[in-house]
Amino acid sequence: MTATPFRLEIPADEVADLRRRLADTRFPTVAANRDFARGTSGEYLRELVAYWLDGYDWSREQARLNEIPQFVAEVTGAEGPVRLHFVHRVSTRQDARPLLLLHGWPDTPFRYRRVLDALAEPEDPAAPAFHVIAPSLPGFPLTGGPARPPKETAGLLTELMRTELGYERFLVGGGDWGTVIGMELARQQPEAVSGLFLTNADYPTGQEPDLSEAEQEYAAWIGRWFMTQGAYAMVQSTKPQIVGPALSDSPAGLAAFQLGLIDTGADDHDVEAAFGDRDELLTNFCLYWFSNTAASAADAYYEAAAGGWGAPPPAAPTVPAGVAVFPREAQSPREWCERQLNLIRYTKMPRGGHFAALEVPDDFVAEVRAFAGDVAGR
Known part of the structure; x- marks a missing residue:
């Protein structure tokens, strides 16, 4: 094994540089936008930057992150070795099962920080326990380096789980990029993936035949969403280096760009609650900033x-799958999930959104446990 312990240690001069850039932010003079109708609210961004500068304590948050067991390992990919960062919360329970949790954009594996202990050490001895592995995807904090296509990333994660950590069979969970990569991993390694737990089931391309009425409504909703909320995705899919220098040069600009997506899953534009709380939100921005990975x-x-996003998808993974649909996430109908997956569980969740593990951790944990019970023994 090449896995070695990892600790965050951001030099004081980098923290000072962040504070200087925040203090020197040049805000634009634009129309009032409290309702985020034009994108990230300038009024809110000013308030957030002021707190980031004078109220937020990175040293405290770094210490909290360092309480979470983290490692790095070199794994072999199609384009050579990759140094992967990952969280690895090992359970003390002898019957614990490995659970690979995958994050998306614009977050990190710390989207799962509020559920790690509950999943690994449940208070109820009858509840399932898990060894939780949450890697940083290539290109993201704290793995860094160039981003990789989903097929290659799935191969890297297989190497991490089976070769480096010795988990021959494991559950996979996630949403956003976690859905795309998790489904690819299940296609590549059906003998290794014992179950697939997702918070969305990918999106229609418009090329699928024989869509039900519910699926047609869903496809239309997705189309409208991308036309009204998906500018970030179009830029990043076609010309990401248009915005890359700005994201690397301005912490306020980085926050504004990422808040545009976070707001789409917020209740009444409460982007802080949608991400857990204000400090959680700023810690996420700091991780991108200090690692220069936005x-x-x-x-x-x-x-x-470039790998064919938008083309007709390959065959559905054969591993048993469950989908938890949170009310402020894309409302994938059951028929669509059955088309995409070998669906054995479908749950409409009572509350929460895109970052459910941060926002409603108890609900997230309960549904993971329930799904694990459904696939036990399969």
Whole structure:
């Protein structure tokens, strides 16, 4: 094994540079936008930057992150070795099962920080326990480097799980990029993936035959969403390096760009609650900032598009799958999930959105446990 422990240690001069850039932010003079109708609210961004500068404590948050067991390992990919960063919360339970949790954009594996202990050490001895592995995807904090296409990333994660960590069979969970990569991993390694737990089931391309009425409504909704909310995805899929320098040069610009997506899953534009809380939100921005990975993470969209994003998908994975549909996430209907997956569980969740593991951790944990029970023994 090549896995070695990892600790975040951001030099003081880099923290000072962030504070200087925040203090020197040049805000544009634009129309009032409290309702985020034109994108990230300028009024809110000013308030957030002021707190980031004078109220947020990176040293405290770094110490909290370092309480989470983290590692790096060199794994072999199609284009050579990749140094993967990952969280690895090992359970003390002898019957614990490996659970690979995959993040998306614009977040990190720390989207799962509030569920790690509950999944690994449940208070109820009858509840399933898990060894939780949450890697940083290539191009993202804290793996860094160039982004990789989903097929190659799935291969890297197989190497991590089976070769480096010795988990021959494991559950996979995730949403956003976690859905795309998780489905690819299940296609590549059906003998290794014992179950696939997702919070969305990918999106229609418009090329699928015989869509039901519910699926047609869903496809139309997805089309409208991308036309009104998906500018970030179009930029990142086609010309990500248009915005890359700005994301790497301005912390306020990075925050504004990422908040545009976070807001789409917020209740009444409460982007902080949608991501857990204000400090959680700023910690996420700091991870992208200090690792200088906002631009390389944006490139992940280009890598997927260049690999045929939008083309008819391959056959559905054969592994048993469950989908938890949170109310402020894309409302994938059951018929669509059955088309995309070998669906054995479909749950409409009572609350939460895109970052459910941060926003409603108890609900997320309960549904993961329930799905694990459904696939036990399969």
